[in-house]
Amino acid sequence: MDFNVNYPCRNLRGVKTVFSLDDVNEYASKGHVVLFEKIKLNNKLYSTGFIFRDRETGEYTQAESRHFPLQYRGWASLPEEEFEEICPVRSYARKRSLSIDWAAYILPIDPQKGEELYVEDLIEDVLVAEFWSSKIYAVDGVAVWDGTALNFKRELFDSRKCHIVG
């Protein structure tokens, strides 16, 4: 599940994210600063489970285990005599390419030291929170350009900002 930062971004200049050298070269030739970054999968964004087959109906289903809690109270069970375990599985919360392990940030022209920039597509995979079986990951961010690197405002990824009480 996507998490978008809650920050006044309307007046911030944007940082694009590209995934091909053609795009990199097009922006570089126009004078944009290009920052390459490796895409590193975050173990915290993985969910594990199993594929089960209903022995009576033949239907396949995926569950975290044979016995798991339900959101609206109670538990669900997939007993062995009724469900055959087919194989363990792992799934990653955020859609990522299997073809390349890098991406590049394209900064707006003439970024100023200390300038806040809005990054619309975060290269880093950040787990913000979990909601039951859903992994909530950041998809954008705000960073300050220091002349050589983007320093992200990591406090914006704070899961404690996720709750309202009243």
Place this chain on the structure above:
Amino acid sequence: MLRIRNNQITDDKGRVLKTLSCPFKVSDSDLRAGTDLSFECKKCSRPVYDTDRMHEIEIVDLLNADPNACLKINRLNPIFSIDHSQE
């Protein structure tokens, strides 16, 4: 889906179910374990219902019966649509 705008929770017909307000400005760190469905507020000892564990219809029924019921809402709960433009 329940909408939250200007601290008001409304249903899909626009009917106001509750105004979110707390005189103690409690956050989730001010809550202690309570029952299966609710926490206990450390400031005033009132129950605070955990909407993570409630169907939308249960939340609506609760607020129809008691619009002053205290709620803990996860902004990421897809039952709620939060209008950030007013924050």
